[in-house]
Amino acid sequence: MDWIQTILVIVSAIGALMFLLRKFIFKKQNSKNNNCDEDCGCH
Amino acid sequence: MSKSLNIALLGNPNTGKTSLFNSLTGLSQKVGNYPGITVEKKEGICMLNRTTKGHIIDLPGTYSLNASSIDESVVIETLLNKTGKDFPDVSVVVTDVENLKRNLLLFTQVKDLGIPTLLVINMADQMKRKGISLDIPVLEKALDTKIALISTRDNKGLEVFKETILNYRKFSTDPSISIETIDKEYFQNLGKAFPNQSIYKLWLVVTQDVNFIKIDRKRVSDATDFKTVTPSYLKRLQQKETIKRYQFINNVLKQGLKVDRESATDLRSRFDRVLIHKFWGYIIFFIILATIFQSIFDWSSIPMDFIDSTFANLSETLKNKLPRGVFTSLLTEGIIPGLGGIVIFIPQIAFLFLFISILEETGYMSRVVFLMDRGLRKFGLSGKSVIPLISGTACAIPAVMATRNIENWKERLITILVTPFTTCSARLPVYAILISLVIPEGSFFGLNYKGLMLMTLYLIGFGMALFAAWILSKTLSIKSKSYFVVELPNYKIPLLKNVGITVWEKTRTFVTEAGKIILAISILLWILASYGPGRNFNEADQIVLQNYPELNQEEMEIKVNSYKLENSYIGILGKTLEPLISPLGYDWKIGIALISSFAAREVFVGTLATIYSVENDVEDTIKNKMASEVRANGEPLFNLASGISLMLFYAFAMQCMSTLAIVKKETNSWKWPTIQLFGMTILAYIIAFLTYQFLA
Structure with missing residues (x-):
């Protein structure tokens, strides 16, 4: 059973890491044509 | 013939x-829809x-006239479409x-379209x-118009209104402001590109994409001179127009x-006389604040304790069952406490909102915003900044979210930072533990000194927020004109539905957005604290047994955990960090607590409790252990110098991952949380x- 638990930990770690990377580093950029700059109140 | x-x-x-409309037309009314849309006409x-x-x-x-909805654009369509049968x-x-003040904005815009315009002052x-x-x-002279003072409630002034309107040909159609002065180059180009058109009408067409004027571009010889600009630039010009x-x-x-x-x-005036009074207004505000925060802490404690114990029981149960x-x-040890660390804040956040x-x-x-605006403006903040600054005493996350009602981006950014x-x-x-x-x-x-120290730390935090705001207002180069238009609405009994929706939305956002990030960090922190490289970590049991053969089983377990943590990845990180933090008076254990409390500041105590191998809910024990910690030279680790140094570090450092995440979300950029962090x-x-250097 230990190997199942190890796999689950690895999956959780990869999931957490991927989530943080996708959330903060490889985030999909906003369209440049979204008519938005620092004054548009969309933040 | 009429x-x-x-x-x-x-x-x-x-x-x-509409009351004026009803008074004028009586039963001679027709209600329909504007063509193609379901806006009532x-x-x-x-x-x-x-x-x-009069066909009214x-x-x-x-x-x-800066339309943002269909029914508003109907107004502009009617005023711009000269060939329309409803053109006034x-x-x-x-x-x-x-x-x-607020109502006259629309008046000046309508007048600037060159349509004879009568100003009616009702009520x-x-x-x-x-x-x-x-x-x-x-007022008639300053606004260059005719004014009818009426009361639709008493049906007064309507005859004068009718007489005045009959002389509409004598009304001045000169504009209130010269729109060209907002950006000479842009409006000159606009005028050249579309000659023989009213510049203000063109401006409304350009900004609102409502092309009701038929313009034959082929007739325009120098249309190529007209440079179109970005929508955001147009938005800024609109803001300049509003300010003007x-x-x-x-x-x-x-x-x-x-x-x-x-x-x-x-x-309302009687209430206002007290609530926005230069002296009593502040006193009442601080009494309300004190009551609110007292209530937040008091009322939150029962559900927070319940949540805390529920998660602890869940953790214990799963530990035994799985x-x-x-x-x-x-x-x-990682996911459930991590989730508990999010859910436990729900009562505070819900009560605050x-x-x-x-x-x-x-x-x-x-009224509070009105009261505070003048004082905070000196520091580059807005009156509306008072709400986030106050909310920040409970938690910075909802406080940063509360900056959303600050319209001016520079003021909002400074408040967030x-x-x-x-x-x-x-x-x-x-x-609390360091002071004790x-x-x-x-x-x-x-x-007593302890109480004074705690109060001083609160004041230092607020003082630094104002000082940093002042520095940022002088250094940030964001151009964002500010004008303070606050309408003091009538007092009313709050609608339960509106209050409920606000509380639900804010709490849900906190749990779903910040919660996911905290959960992911908890998993990674647990892994870093539970694994380590080399013999020291993997053979910790034998090493501790060899070095401390006199310990009983319970003491041995505590010692092994402590030794493992010391040699885990996060422990190694703490040791690596030690040369950097030793000038502040901290050792590697405090270094680990500094790292782990980056997930949430309160983790500091728990981390030290684990490191010192004691139960973290027995405060005396951790306190005694902390008090007995000594440096290599035999001096106590926690003395006045290192203790105050540590408290001031926590007072000023950005030791909160979830706050950084919410700042990132609110500013839509990594730039600002990075600047904030460093x-x-x-x-x-x-x-x-x-x-530390001064006191040691």
Whole structure:
């Protein structure tokens, strides 16, 4: 059973890491044509 | 044969426009829809005199000609479409005597279209009760228009209104402001590209993409000279236009409007006299604040304890039920406590937003903003910054979210950046244990040193927030013109539904957005603390047994855990960090606590509790252990110098991952949380270093 638990930990770690990377580093950029700059109140 | 005039009734919502329409038209009304859209169109007939009848169109209520909804764009379509059957011979802008400043924005825009425009000031019957006096001739001169003072409630002034409107050909059609002065180059190019057109009409078409004027571009020889600009630039020009109009309106009202709140007799004025009083206003505000925060902490404690114990029980139950193994440990020591660390804050956040929402719904919050604006503006903040700064004493996350109602981006950004300086509740456990360790017993004018120290830390946090705001306001190069237009709404009993929706939305956002990030970090922190490289970590049991053969089984387990943590990845990180933090008076164990408390400040105590191998819920024990920790030279680790250094570090450092995440979300950029993280941490480091070196 230990190997199942190890796999689950690895999956959780990869999931957490991927989530943080996708959330903060490889985030999909906003369209440049979204008519938005620092004054548009969309933040 | 009778003549017919098209009369367009315009105005902000709730100015009595429809009441005037009903008074004028009586039963001669027709209700339909504007072509193609489901916006109600009301029109009616009114005999202005024996020979002239007015075809009156009651246009949808709008605050300005910068349309943001379909019914608002109907207003612009009617005013721009010269060939339309509803195009007015004369426009009537209905205003409310109590909100004249806001209402006049629309008036100046309509007048600038070159349509003869009559200004109607409604609710004249309320003037005496509200202490308002108007100098109509002065206002007529300053606004270059005719004014009809009416009361639809008493049906007064309607005959004068009709007489005045019959002379509409004599109304001035000169613009209130010169739109070209906002950006000479842009408007000159616009005029060249589309000659023989009203610049202001063109401007409305350009900004609102409502092309009702047929322009034959082939006739325009120099159309290529016209440079189109980005929509965001157009938006800035619109803001400049609004500011220019309000400057004009302010000058006009200075001359012709007087409000004597002292002589007002209505209930709202009586409340206002106290609630926005220069002295009592602040006293009442601070009493309300104290009551709110006392309630937040008192009322939150029961559900928070319940949540805390539920998660602890869940963790314990799963630990016993599930097969032993690494994932069970991750679940019971990492994920469930991590989730608990999010859910536990729900009561505080819900109560905070419950109170904020009630204050907003009753109309009191606008009074607070009005009260605070002048003081905070000196530091580059807005009156509205007071809400986040106050909320920050509970938690910086909802506080940063509360900056959304600050329209000016520069002021909002500064507020977001400085709010984490205010002392949040997560700092309290850190302060409490350090104060009890390093601040001596004794009192000063009846106030004990420990209490004074805690109060000083709160004041330092707030003072630093103001100081940082002042620095940022001088250094940030964001150009964002600010104008303070706050409408003091009438007092009302809050709607339960609105309050409920606000609380639900804010709490849900906190749990779903910040919660996911905290959960992911908890998993990674647990892994870093549970694994380590080499013999020291993997053979910790044998090493501890060899070195401490005299320990019993329980002591041995605690010692092994401590030894493993020391040699885990996070322990190694702490050791690596030690040379950096030793000038501040900290050892590697504090270094680990600093790293782990990056997930949440209150983790500091728990981390030290684990490191010192004691139960973290037995405060005396951790306190005694901390008190007995010594350096290599035999001096206590936690003394006045290192203790105050550590407290000041926590006061200024950006030790909160979830706050950074929410700042990232609110600013839509990594730039600002990065600046915040390094700026605050460097500041904290320097102050903690100087404090330790000075006191040691």
